[in-house]
Amino acid sequence: MTPTAHDASPGAGGAGAADGTSGTGAADDTAGPGGTDSASTTDTGGRTVALVKPPPPGGSSPPPAASATPSTPAAPGVPRSAGASRRLPRARASLLTLGLAAGVVVAALLAAGIGAYDIPIGDVVGSLLHRVGLGGAPLDRVGESVLWNVRLPRVVLAMLVGASLGCAGSLMQGVFGNPLAEPGVIGVSAGAAVGAVASIAFGLTFLGNWTLIVCAFVTGLITVLVVYLLSRAGGRTEVVTLILTGVAVNAFAMALIGLAIFFADNAQITQITFWQLGSLSQATWPKVLAVLPCALAGLLLAPLYARKLDLLSLGERQARHLGVDVERLRIVLVLVVALLTAAAVAVSGIVAFVGLLVPHLLRMAAGPGHRFLVPGSALAGALVLLVADLAARTLAQPAELPLGVLTALVGSPFFFWLLRRTRRKQGGWA
Template sequence: MTGQTRTIVALVALVLVLVAAAAAALLVGAAETTSAIITEIRAPRIALTLIVGAGLGLSGALLQGTLRNPLADPGIIGVSASAALGAVVAVALGAAYSSWLAAIGATVAGIAGMALVLWIARSASGRTEVVTVVLGGVAVTAFMAAVLSIVITVSEAAGARSVTFWTTGSLALATWPGVWSTLPFLILATILAIVVARDLDVLALGDRAAWAAGIDVERTRVFALGAAVLAVSAGVAVVGVIAFVGLVVPHAVRMLIGPRHGGLLIGSALAGALLLLVSDTIARTAASPVEVPLGVITAVIGAPVFILLLRRTRAAQGGWA
């Protein structure tokens, strides 16, 4: 089986499994299942789960490819926390929750958070080290989370909700307006990702090789990082911060279909949607009628993988002095 055939087969399999999982999720839940419950509660929740999960998977693949950093993830390097803060500030200033207002605020703040992490991580020689990106992201995440708690505490806006919602994530309040406000950002991010997919394959060989091949490295990075922020920020605005999906999914897909970004980006989006759908189904049914925070489920899955990747990356680089 050729690499291209394997990629097509894997993507088709992911689509089929995703459709089956979504259909099953519609029927899993409380014993009483009416048409109103399905169309007004479960359907928008599942639709939003697929959009947000796809955005997280796509964002993780873009970040790892652009930064050439196997530990890159929107939740780890500060993008998600920055987006959450931007959404809450936008809602607080607007004095009422609007999914569009929150999405725009989250995107602007996500871009700012990404820029801050890259500025912190860049050394005097102009290089961006793997470990400094992670440490810079941890610092930015902690700072943004602290400011987020303060803003929520002093805000009287009903849409600000609670610290728990924004820091651990939940799809319990999913609505159709939230779906429609998030979907355009994912579509735009996907288009940008497709545009830069081939350039990212060459960029993986190093900046010099990319320049020699005639690729505008800076333009490619701007497009790819912009797509990564777009893919995740609007989702954070409506469901809060969900960590580790963007870290785990690209590695799993890479093992399945290989490193070429044409298939990797689409596969990561599909696998991210599937992982989040399964995680959300577990979150809302495992301890019913109590709902487990979605971020807790994804952290249980992702944290051990992150530790494993961290140790493997350190060993590959001969340690970090």
């Protein structure tokens, strides 16, 4: 636990938050209106009309090998087509990536320094450098202990959980072809929580440190599959079906959790309750190590499927026409979503709406292309959770707000707004 007397000024927490958002805001400003866009593409179009040549249909005249320079496979994030109209979003995306990365670093340093026992940022950096052997200087004994045993595991955990949630949200929205899909909303988080709670309540330890996360993964996976099968009709997922399925799944998961609590003894109930509040306050290095493989595997696999997710937004059949093995893509991504959600839920309980909010804001800023959206959502998720956790432990000191409560406070109105907007666009649910 953190030292008890929380003495950092609330202003510091606010500054952290402001700092975090300013990165996004600045990049947002570069998002110009489409005007310049179309001007430059008309140009491209004009040029091509001028040099129209008979289109060689692939089959009738496959270009001889000589005419084709042996291509280096396209670098994943680089669309090579459509010229000028695509360059602008791409520049915007790289700017946004840089801004987000910088934001994460700054927020991480701030979060490591601010708290009951304040450590100046310079000293945090010094101690970090010292440990990796690049000069710097260690702190005094207490400072060193607070930083390395309390703050840093928490910071790392916040980043892992945030990245997992953001990334899982963007993947899920892509797979469902529905911008309202999110692990918390459709009940996957609750499903994973069932496994986690059960493992506590029944005192399972068959895999040591990893027991809880493996249980969370298994039940989370079952839940994604169930939701996926139940909410799809004719290759698409309607908003109403998805949300209502989420309601049912959430209710069922909560009932199972209640049942597990019913069978648990007092000590276990305390443990479950703390865990359920969605807090990172129990962060330790062993915990970080327990979720690291799950989260990293998910985060590294996800961007490989970004281009295919773009194609999937045309619809399943159309994606298949463009060479996507839709069944396999779906299975793999559902697994990845379950991995990421389990990683996040196992350490922090149910932290809802991060996976909803983050991809949405990024889509508004840099367009819907998944090559930026998937890794970008991981980065932005990490940033959001760092800031949210910093706020959770500094806003109401000496007490600590539950993280899940905080994200739900901000996220629910956003979800509501999104729901209204979607409804307006569709002209009612019917």
